[in-house]
Each structure stands twice: as structure tokens, then as C-alpha cells.
């Protein structure tokens with residue numbers, strides 16, 4: 660049976676004033692390829708850079724940037740419609756936050772060994788086997804992430820989806836990552852946590868959140 664997930668509906672629904680938000684955002688990087696290898700010039704410091712892939716409406720990355728001024732944050736989102744909603748929600752921005760409208764497949768052209776941590780929050784699960792390469796923890800993407808990381812590679816992931824979580828544990832391990840933390844009920848742990856938009860919805864429904872921190 661074919662059905663639309665809520666994330667698909669959010670992506671498809673057109674935001675009427677989308678162009679206004681995208682054109683007038685001070686922290687949206689319009690030409691990210693130009694800054695490959697030069698992101699310290701964007702932030703005007705050498706602080707570590709953390710990347711969120713699939714930032715959605717931005718709750719997680721905005722709060723992380725607000726509470727960690729000593730870290731620079733870059734959020735990417737594939738759909739401009741969704742990104743415009745994030746900008747509308749957070750019009751002011753922060754000095755240590757930048758966002759980009761980008762498909763993760765193109766990340767290799769945007770960063771050159773400049774990232775220390777990657778966050779994957781409630782990534783699309785792509786449950787069918789024929790779509791497994793589209794999962795953001797498939798070896799296709801892990802290979803892309805290799806060229807982004809500076810030194811130690813760190814991936815932090817949260818998801819409600821047990822299928823995606825299990826396949827990520829396997830894929831990360833097979834790719835040489837070590838699992839530093841694995842938790843099947845984040846709310847019952849003492850792991851410090853900033854909730855994303857999807858996470859807030861799932862927690863309200865009583866859904867358990869899976870968490871992993873892996874490094875290589």
C-alpha cells in the first residue's frame with residue numbers, strides 16, 4: 660500500500676512566502692560550494708564545526724547553537740520548502756549557526772576535512788531493501804562523510820525507527836565505526852539531550868527514542 664508520511668506532506672505543502680524567507684535570511688549560505696576548505700572564514704574563528712543532516716524545521720540545531728557558543732553549527736536540508744519554514748520560525752539566526760539548502764549527496768563539494776561531529780536526527784527510514792542505499796547511514800553516505808571529517812569521526816544518531824536503527828548499527832560497525840553509546844530509550848538515560856521537532860512529537864506519543872554515538 661502507498662501512503663504519505665507526515666514529513667512528505669510537510670515537504671509537498673508549498674509555503675506561500677517561501678522565497679521571501681529564503682532571500683532575506685542572514686544565516687542561509689546561498690553559495691556553499693564557494694566555502695569548501697574556508698568555513699573558518701565564514702565563522703571568523705577556528706571553533707569546531709558540527710553538521711546536522713536533514714535539519715527539518717531547525718529546532719535541534721538552533722537550540723544546540725544557542726547553548727554551545729563555543730561550537731559552530733551548520734544545518735543542511737534538502738527541501739527549500741522545509742528550510743523556509745525553519746527560517747520563518749527562527750528569523751534572527753545566531754553568530755555560530757549557518758544553514759544550507761543541500762542534498763547530503765553533495766556534501767563532498769562543500770566541506771574539506773572541516774567537520775568534527777555529524778548529527779542524524781529522525782532521518783528518513785527508507786524501509787524497503789531496494790532503497791537501503793538512500794539511508795543516511797548506508798555505506799554510500801558513510802563514504803561521503805569520510806571526506807568531511809577532520810581527525811576523529813563522530814556520528815550521533817536518534818530515531819524512533821527500530822529498522823533504521825538496527826541497519827545503522829550494522830552499517831556503522833561494518834564500516835569500522837566503534838559504538839561509544841547505544842540506548843534504546845533515551846528518556847530513561849542520563850545522556851544530555853536537545854530535542855528535535857520530530858522527537859518532541861514522538862515523545863508526546865510515548866514512543867521510545869533510540870540513540871547511538873559512534874566514532875572512528
Ligand SMILES: C[S@@+](CC[C@H](N)C(=O)[O-])C[C@H]1O[C@@H](n2cnc3c(N)ncnc32)[C@H](O)[C@@H]1O
Pocket residue numbers: 666670712713714715716735736737738741761762763764780781782783855856857858
Ligand atoms: C523525518 S524529517 C526529520 C527532521 C528533523 N531532523 C527532526 O528530527 O525534526 C527528515 C528530514 O531530512 C531531510 N532529508 C532527507 N534526506 C536528505 C538528504 N539526502 N539531504 C538533506 N536532507 C535530507 C528531509 O527533507 C526532512 O526534512
